[in-house]
Amino acid sequence: MIIKNSSIVADDWTVLRLDGNDTPEGVAVAPGKVIVPLKVWQAQRDVLRSRAVLGVWLASDERAEDLQSDIASFAVIAVDFPKFADGRGYSIAYHLRTRFGYRGELRAIGDVLRDQMFYMQRVGFDTFAARTDKDTREALKGLGDFSLAYQASSDQRLPLFRRVQRGVAL
């Protein structure tokens, strides 16, 4: 089960992760709905391009720019959080949404936990594959931690001072 657009839904995608013996060129991509690593997409682009649907995922040390011209090829783009304290994925998501105009599903995968999900949602993630040892229903609560924010991000393109009438000095 995953969280998508604030609901818990079944997930029919598989995330392909390379293990020690796999190479991006040689790994076999199973049929069906698969989210492949960026390196696999880059190595097997010509074959994978013919698929009806395909997803790609970025590691935290990869960049949104690496996808730029291919961005429309994917039904899902995922960003991996190797550890929840690794914050690079937030800027990757922000770039995908704001600079590259990506409108499709943006999924957080890896060490995805309730207490980071509000910020993840703000930078542009709409789908969360919460860590499997955690209760997805509990994790869903994390999306409601705040009802407003000071600064602009992907979810809210205007900072608070441009959205509301703020209080003035008496």
Place this chain on the structure above:
Amino acid sequence: MYRYDQFDHQITAERIAQFRDQVSRRLSGELTEDEFRILRLQNGLYMQIHAYMLRVAVPYGVVSAAQMRMLAAIARKYDRGYGHFSTRQNVQFNWVKLQDAPDILADLASVEMHANQTSGNCIRNITSDEFAGVARDEIVDPRPYAEILRQWSTFHPEFAYLPRKFKIAITGATEDRAAIAVHDIGLAAVKNAQGETGFRVLVGGGLGRTPVIGTEICDFVPWQHAISYLESIVRVYNGYGRRDNIYKARIKILVKALGIAEFKRQVEADWQFTKDGPCTITQQELDRVAAFFSAPDYEQLPDHDAALAAQQSEHRAFSSWVQRNVKAHKVPGYAAVVLSLKKTGIAPGDATHVQMDAAAELAERFSFGELRITHMQNLVLADVQRSELFALWEAARELGMATPNIGLLTDIICCPGGDFCSLANARSIPLAKAIAERFDDLDFQHDIGEIELNISGCMNACGHHHIGHIGILGVDKDGEEWYQVSIGGAQGNATSLGKVIGRSFSFAQIPEVIARLLQVYVHERFADERFIETLRRIGHEPFRNFVYATPLDAEQGLSGAEYALLEAGTAYDTPYYSPRF
């Protein structure tokens, strides 16, 4: 000062509810300590040697009398009756229970305070000049910008999990009193030839294990672009700052690795996408926030007060205090007053709940109900009528906050050190005490003149030892505490990093080492030359040579009673000696 509106209150309340829930999930075991640690740090909660420590933010050092009273109340209710003012203008409570933390945050919120992002790998409390708004050399009041940036950085979704902590300081005066050169970002408000306000931006400064003086990345960022420009700096850092080694994770390492030209290119490439976008600060928003910092109702007063001159000639102690603790003010007839938290025998920067309450009362009586916390760990009443200085001095003296030592040898910057901090290699507070006792004589201190002595209990450098004229760093050698001494550091416009003079010393030797350094200075100085100026003129060598010329007695300078305390260790009922030692 800035006052919360409904939105500030709502965001703060939602944060407390979030943290309350996180604490209860930690207590139930649903959250592991590893998962919880980062969450509590971003709410200011550290685990120290004895207990949790809560670091409360004092944004840009400005605090109202009502807020100060709440700090006193928290010290009474949740702590052991005192708090510690830190080099980042924050307040730390050392004896907090985890389950009380959400209630303390709620108490703070009731007076528009918080502990958001006072720790963790995020943008920390923004610090500033304690004389903002009143300094004669001020070009631009930095407080409105500091508040706008406080709001921007609070719960910024993209920058909560940076490679490492991120500190911003801002000044608006000719003389930098906010140590902007040793922050991740230093901002100096300036005016261009057209009279428009902007910021000179320094990046990649910092102390810690690898001290670096910040480099200018841009000489003028128009104020409207302050948010977008800073956002681009932090975004590049978030993407490329090292995460493989905690000691190489600060932005200074990235800036050094890329070189300032390449770093700037990357920042400005990112900035092109956001410049002139919605993050551009509007005139309306600047005006709104600036209105909170408009000048109080100053009276029209003569600048010269004959009675004050008479009081000074009559009371020598008062005269010394005026000379050291009273600072010039831009409005005739007013002065800014520094209340010293550096009385000999007291841990530098500590204040009891009684002193906090009393300081609040002094603020109401003498200074429009407002105080400042300084990064030198003192308090400031920024708007005192010169004709009331004598009354203020008498009241402050009663409270033990009128030691006339501001800028002098015993105005020591000192971290909590090994008595409290789990990172420390050595104790700082007892060493500061031993030094202050050795040089307690005020005539001697006034003769030595302006000197900055900074003590850190470990290389994380919370005590800013790198930029002390004399810097002392606690080091661990085979489980024993030793101290490395450096000289020649300085903060301000001529920031420099101190150089270590040689092999390290025992606790007991340090006061004598300082005495020898001062002897060289006294011997070599020209009239009116400060310690740092003599040192810059003659170099480190004469100081180093004299310190090591003859052996130092291992137990020199320590009184018998103190030594007994060190030997035995005492029950922890004073701030000085912990059961650890």
